[in-house]
Amino acid sequence: MMxxxxxxxxxxxxxxxxxxxxxxxxxxxxxxxxxxxSLRQLVRDGRLPFTPSVRPSFEKDN
Structure with missing residues (x-):
């Protein structure tokens, strides 16, 4: 059943x-x-399906 x-x-x-x-x-x-x-992987693994990061160019602007 779907x-x-x-x-x-x-x-x-x-x-x-x-x-x-x-x-x-x-x-x-x-x-x-x-x-x-993405949501299925989040539920399966209990964590984000990627590693959050800040791009170097964004860091320089702030």
Whole structure:
């Protein structure tokens, strides 16, 4: 039996959304699939599926 999907809404700035979708398109994925993959990994591992970091250019600006 297939699980019933629920809708979720997120707010993103337009440029981040465009850039992310372009990268995901190149990988053959869409934003919804990426969000589900990330959440599944978060639930499975009990931690973020990436290591948060600050880019050096951001550090210099602040």
């Amino acid at each position: 699980a019933i999907k629920e809708k979720a809404t997120i707010s993103l700035d337009a440029q981040t959304k465009r850039d992310g979708i372009a990268i995901l398109d190149a990988m053959g994925l869409n934003l919804s699939t990426f969000a589900e993959m």
